[in-house]
Amino acid sequence: MTLPRKGKQWRTLTIGVAAAACVLASMIGTATPAAAEQDTDSIGPSSADAAAVTCVQQGLGVDPGGGSYGTFGPRTVQAVRRFQVENNLPNVGVVGPATGALLAARAPAECAGRLPGATQPPSTDTRSYPGCPVLLESQRNSCVVRLQRDLNSTNPTYNLPGTDLFGPATRVAVLDFQGRNHLPVDGNVGAATADLLVDQAEHASGSNTDAPDGSPQQTDEIPQGTGRYAALGDSFSSGEGAPEAGREYLDDTETNLCHRSDNAYGVEVGRTLGMPTDFVACSGAVLHDYWLPQSERAGQPDQRSAVGPDTSLVTLSLGGNDIGFGGVAANCAIGKLARIGWDANCVGEIEGATDRVSNVRAPMASVLRDIHERAPRARILVVGYPRMFPDAPSDQCSTGFPGVSFQIKEMTRLNALATALNAEIRTVSLEAGDWVSFVSVENAFAGHDACVDSDRDRWINLMHSPRQETTKNESYHPTIAGQAAFRDRVLGCYREPATCQS
Numbered sequence: 001m002t003l004p005r006k007g008k009q010w011r012t013l014t015i016g017v018a019a020a021a022c023v024l025a026s027m028i029g030t031a032t033p034a035a036a037e038q039d040t041d042s043i044g045p046s047s048a049d050a051a052a053v054t055c056v057q058q059g060l061g062v063d064p065g066g067g068s069y070g071t072f073g074p075r076t077v078q079a080v081r082r083f084q085v086e087n088n089l090p091n092v093g094v095v096g097p098a099t100g101a102l103l104a105a106r107a108p109a110e111c112a113g114r115l116p117g118a119t120q121p122p123s124t125d126t127r128s129y130p131g132c133p134v135l136l137e138s139q140r141n142s143c144v145v146r147l148q149r150d151l152n153s154t155n156p157t158y159n160l161p162g163t164d165l166f167g168p169a170t171r172v173a174v175l176d177f178q179g180r181n182h183l184p185v186d187g188n189v190g191a192a193t194a195d196l197l198v199d200q201a202e203h204a205s206g207s208n209t210d211a212p213d214g215s216p217q218q219t220d221e222i223p224q225g226t227g228r229y230a231a232l233g234d235s236f237s238s239g240e241g242a243p244e245a246g247r248e249y250l251d252d253t254e255t256n257l258c259h260r261s262d263n264a265y266g267v268e269v270g271r272t273l274g275m276p277t278d279f280v281a282c283s284g285a286v287l288h289d290y291w292l293p294q295s296e297r298a299g300q301p302d303q304r305s306a307v308g309p310d311t312s313l314v315t316l317s318l319g320g321n322d323i324g325f326g327g328v329a330a331n332c333a334i335g336k337l338a339r340i341g342w343d344a345n346c347v348g349e350i351e352g353a354t355d356r357v358s359n360v361r362a363p364m365a366s367v368l369r370d371i372h373e374r375a376p377r378a379r380i381l382v383v384g385y386p387r388m389f390p391d392a393p394s395d396q397c398s399t400g401f402p403g404v405s406f407q408i409k410e411m412t413r414l415n416a417l418a419t420a421l422n423a424e425i426r427t428v429s430l431e432a433g434d435w436v437s438f439v440s441v442e443n444a445f446a447g448h449d450a451c452v453d454s455d456r457d458r459w460i461n462l463m464h465s466p467r468q469e470t471t472k473n474e475s476y477h478p479t480i481a482g483q484a485a486f487r488d489r490v491l492g493c494y495r496e497p498a499t500c501q502s
Helices: 021-028 033-037 050-060 074-086 097-103 142-154 168-180 191-205 265-273 325-339 347-355 357-374 408-432 480-495
Strands: 228-231 277-279 311-316 379-383 436-439
Touching: 050 074, 050 097, 074 097, 097 168, 142 168, 142 191, 168 191, 168 357, 228 265, 265 277, 265 311, 265 480, 311 357, 325 347, 325 408, 347 357, 347 408, 357 379, 357 408, 379 408, 379 480, 408 436, 436 480
Parallel strands: 228 277, 228 311, 311 379, 379 436
Antiparallel strands: none
């Protein structure tokens, strides 16, 4: 097993990065994209133009709360930063030319004149390369293979994989190319961008490397079971709750409690398949931590950096922490203990988490697209979450605290929360493409759930003391046997895709 990979051979695109390394150099002569984004014409917390701020909020789909459209408050800053990270823009929290150019496509048409960098008229192009349509982000088209190859020829640091998917990294490279060559910066590939790419790529390579039929030359395939394996995810993937008795977690420090266990399903899958494994799953991870280093885990890199062209298998469980899946059962048990009353319940908290399930879809889809673009030959196995309680629970199911039990209505709702979250993640996975499979573990603990009396036969940890910093987060996470059940589901899906959702 290989722990988090150091010194990647590929690198995230740190181009002039952005949508408009663009107008920046020529129009305002700024030295860096980050500085250009914070130019005096940018839109931020000090902006007095309420209409422009509203355009930003509409483009991002932000509900600023309190009826404060037109005020660039904390929610808007957070949404701008998230948008900038997901699009490889300078993460400055204000809207300059690069961010504004991308937002213009999402905001109402009347906002085009109010957003920095969004002054270009709509394109009238009908083609990109001869015989190819205008190429746009999220398209799958054989012409994208040529686009990525030509971009790599003009600037090898783009390091695009040569697939038919126009993903986020390809869009950033297009934006950078357009900005460097004083083309309209919109991230789309029309005739002007494609024609200039052809000229520059042919000049750089000295010849056209297409096959006789115009398709790109075939690249080497990575056979199944070879290549690298990236084990991403949150505490359900890191092995939280499944260390060997008396042993500490792998590579934990005082400031980085990722709680990675040698018994985590990802480690076991890598061992079984004999694949070098980049194990970066980390307790507490949310979908945003795929893109950025996990802020409360000092030294934990972004999980994206574990995925590259030589990756042939990726597993991940993410989304649970975004809605509070892992914590809601523990909070419920602690709350019941604090109130010392059987009638005290946490139905409202559980239903609130269920209401947030739909928030997982868009960021999960972005993560899956990016993984596929970075590792085009990889199978991606998205692992769901388990139901913790039996289908027909009794009212004698202990929380782990003596004399404190869950109510039936709490357990049925917690099970329903797992089902709703899995349904959302399954839908995103199936919509992504045939390179993604959803691994169902919803019923993996049947007969071994939280209501089983025997510690040996129960595959999920009950509530640990909230005063024990090193073990409190293990509550309601899989035991070693639970992780083994996950391992078997993942390996079964890997070997027989028809079993993935059973």
